[in-house]
Amino acid sequence: MPDPVLQVEDLSISFTTGETTFDVVRDLSVTLDGGRTLAVVGESGSGKTITGRAIMRLLPRGAGARGRIVVAGRDMLAADERELRRARGADVAMVFQDSMSALSPYLDIGAHIAQAVRLHDPSVSRRAARARGVEMLERVGIPEPADAVRRFPHEFSGGMRQRAVIAMALVNRPALLIADEPTTALDVTVQAQILALLRELQQEYGMAMLLISHDFGVVASAADDVLVLYAGREAEYGSLRDVFEAPAHPYTAGLRAATPRLDARLDTGGERTRLRAIPGAPTSLRDAGPGCAFAPRCGLAGQVGERCVVEVPLRSRRTSGTTGGAHRAACHLDRLPSSGEIAR
Template identity: 90%
Template structure:
């Protein structure tokens, strides 16, 4: 049996404030294989997003994690900063709930994607990274990608921004995608389009997907487990 893409064992995430420590995630274990989608379901404030951030080692100040997290064979909780920079984007990437907050208003869409490419392979020229950004925008279904690559986040609709964030997350073909409420604030038609796009890209790349949601309709249509 092949090793899982994601293995989480006895994960606890704690917050400390004013000398008081409290667990917000307690004794969580899960396994996720390549090509499959696992949904983490719960109401707002139940710890879904913080679980995804713990896997990425992107916890806010005052938070700490213990237990064991292995992504694509890499021990995330014991990894140093160099290993984490290598892992984020290539082993695991995250589509955040609010696409606007995930994008800088000062950079055009192409610069966001090109940055993600060159961060993991500095030998790629700016011109080549920009060309790959156009290809990726085309792959996620953004019309006229050669023009769209020069536009800024505020010039995109919510659905277009979400497609751009997906392009940025997947440009390095990670083994694991964490999709945190990827259809929140989108109308029903656009939600269906985004979910269909994620399924299509998952099949194409063979990646595992951890889907964070409180919407049982989304979970029912997208999750294996």
């Protein structure tokens, strides 16, 4: 069996402000094979985007990572700046959340893609690099690509800019693509087109994809496996089918219950039942107590005594997945009630 494209072992990410240092991601371990998509799901502040940036070694000032990150056989945390420049774009590329801010307003679209080509192969001429740009724009479905390469980002719609960013990320055919909320602020039709495009290119190139999202609808249409993060820790990990059909962590069950559904049951008055929101606010990572971070918002906390508020599950336990694969949940409960209340 070939080695996984991505191996993350005991990853912790910390921020230092003044004399205070606190972890925003703790003890995260995942693997991802070529041709598969792992969706990372959670509320804002759960650690999704910062994990993607840590894989790229693009952490902001004051942040640091410890543990091990291996992409296509390259140890990213041990790599020097020269190795990182070689890896970014060739081994691993990233589609950032805001396509407008990811593109320079001073460069046309062709220059963006040509720059990505020539940074990794200076022997390629500017003309040949721009020709590659035309090919990639055509590949991602931008009409009249020979004309489009001369346009500037502000001349593109949001969907076209997102396609251009995808073209720039994939022009060197990386082994791993990190897509950070790639459909944010796009209407549902364009969103479906972008997701279909990513799946098509993934199959064509055989690359692994780390999809960062808060939208379970996007995850359901694109992922093979799902990693649920809460307060910087793994809450649940498993196949898409296991996590959706048999969530094993109260937080995952809460997210699923808060997702709008077309087949939602009507009440006796003919109105659709209201969504069940998870009460409270996400736990402050600075003020997290010694127990499970989700305990203050969990309606099942206390069913195993005081363990929920005084003890964090040291390792995610393995549960029996419906697909026969690994299904982990960081919860003290052996199983969730089939119809129990999961939020206070």
